[in-house]
Amino acid sequence: SQQGEEDPQALSIQEGENATMNCSYKTSINNLQWYRQNSGRGLVHLILIRSNEREKHSGRLRVTLDTSKKSSSLLITASRAADTASYFCAAKHGAGNQFYFGTGTSLTVIP
């Protein structure tokens, strides 16, 4: 299976704190994307990082990529209750078009 692993599986924090989620993948990638999913809904694209990039920022989001460790992290700063959702990384490998999703992190931000 190409599916990646994410940790933690669940994370509960107070509003205003930072949330960090980690993703590991198995084979080399072209790029890695992070998505957010509210319960029972579709996926919302958050950020894409290419294999030759090490860090990217978008608003309160910061993504890092370590290709030597085959891992990525998503940091959400100054969390808000509205950030409560599941977060998935998705890795694009090789020449194929497919994305393989990580196992996801369920984030709960307590107001």
Place this chain on the structure above:
Amino acid sequence: GAVVSQHPSWVICKSGTSVKIECRSLDFQATTMFWYRQFPKQSLMLMATSNEGSKATYEQGVEKDKFLINHASLTLSTLTVTSAHPEDSSFYICSARGGLYGYTFGSGTRLTVV
């Protein structure tokens, strides 16, 4: 921006019947679409890759005779769950190659087989 419309958003069907789910790219052409399945509190599992005008490519372990995929036009792919059973109850999501980030996802279909 690119939009992928997926219908229906939810469906309840009787065991043994078939259900068709549509995935449309609204403002771009998608030669390739993907179908995923997601069980409660789990990740998305790629089921198949749908290519316009040709047969779909199924991931290992996915029954192609049970999950029929048709990609007859550049804007429409359909997934038909044939002879559905309760174990097929799941959340099905499509995505299309296109849009700002390369891939755009539909909003998903919640299938419940009773």
